[in-house]
Amino acid sequence: MAYQQLAVIYDLLMEDTPYQEWLAFTKKHLKPSARRVLDLGCGTGKMSVLLSKAGYQMTGVDLSEDMLVEASQRALTEKQSIQWIQQDMTALEGFNNYDAVVSYLDVVNYLPDLSSVTQVFSNVYHALNDSGVFLFDVHSMGHVEKMVNEIYSVVDERYSYIWFCEPGQYPGAMRHDLTFFIQDGELYQRFDEVHQQRTFTVSAYMDALRQVGFKAVHLYQDFEPNERTLENIDNEDARFFFVAKK
Structure with missing residues (x-):
């Protein structure tokens, strides 16, 4: 199974990853009143712990038990209280009334087809409260x-x-x-x-988000501060960020 043994050294492989930029992006796009945040595909919990330290009440979900073991140990070491749950993101159960769901570092790119993408987007939609927001990133084509x-x-x-x-x-x-x-x-x-x-085209992701009920979808590229449109994206070698609001 993917990540079964990789979990132990995952943080070594990712030690140069600019997590602080993901943190800044998240804080920028969440309302000041946001508190409950679900980290979907949390891995070893690096992002969950950073968000917890920033004052959010975190829940981390991942399919890999091995990753969650590492995440739990990280939270203990960092003295952060985080709920860790092992679930498949295509079959989320028991989540509701979250202010935000985040899914970073190309977690969504592990979904094999648009049907699975749409199912996950629907699961996220139903996990959010009426003013909730979904933030995620994907690789460009x-x-x-x-x-x-x-x-x-x-x-x-x-x-x-x-x-x-x-x-x-x-x-x-x-x-x-x-x-x-x-x-x-x-x-x-x-x-x-x-x-x-x-990965899929930007328009395919936008269509799937709107299909499940998200009303406003905003697009960003590579941590840039300004919003992009379908007409001015650079698809050559990019990471796209989506901010979807109910």
Whole structure:
């Protein structure tokens, strides 16, 4: 299963990720009165903990039990009270009256088709209160085209990996074959993981959001402060951010 063994070293791999920019983006687009926030696909809980420290009442949801173990330990270390729940985001149950739902670092790109995307958007819609907001990001189609058929590698004292990125079966899809070597005393332990991702056009995401009931959908690109439109997006190699309001 994806992330089963990766959970232990995930934070090492992501240590250069600009989490503070995601935090600033979130705070900018939430109302001052917002308190209850659901982190969908929370992983090891880095974003959940940052938002908790910023004063939000956090719930973290992830499919991976291993990721949630790491998240729980992080919250204990950082002295943050966060509720952690293991659920599949395509089948969310028991969530309601949240001021906001966030889903960052291309979590939505793990959904295999538009039917699943629409189902998750519907689940989020019903988890929000009447003035709730949904914030998420996805890769652009151009980013996927740039990544496929490439080989990436990293050699570090603590770990090394080889990453093959292959095109998937459909446009916007890619398959990641990863082989890791993790330091274990004087030896290195090997493990392999496979991840499947897929992205869709900006208009497809907007249509799905409106289909489930979101009234206002705003588009941003790569942490830029100004809103984009379908006419002025740069699809070459970008991360798109959506702010959807009920």
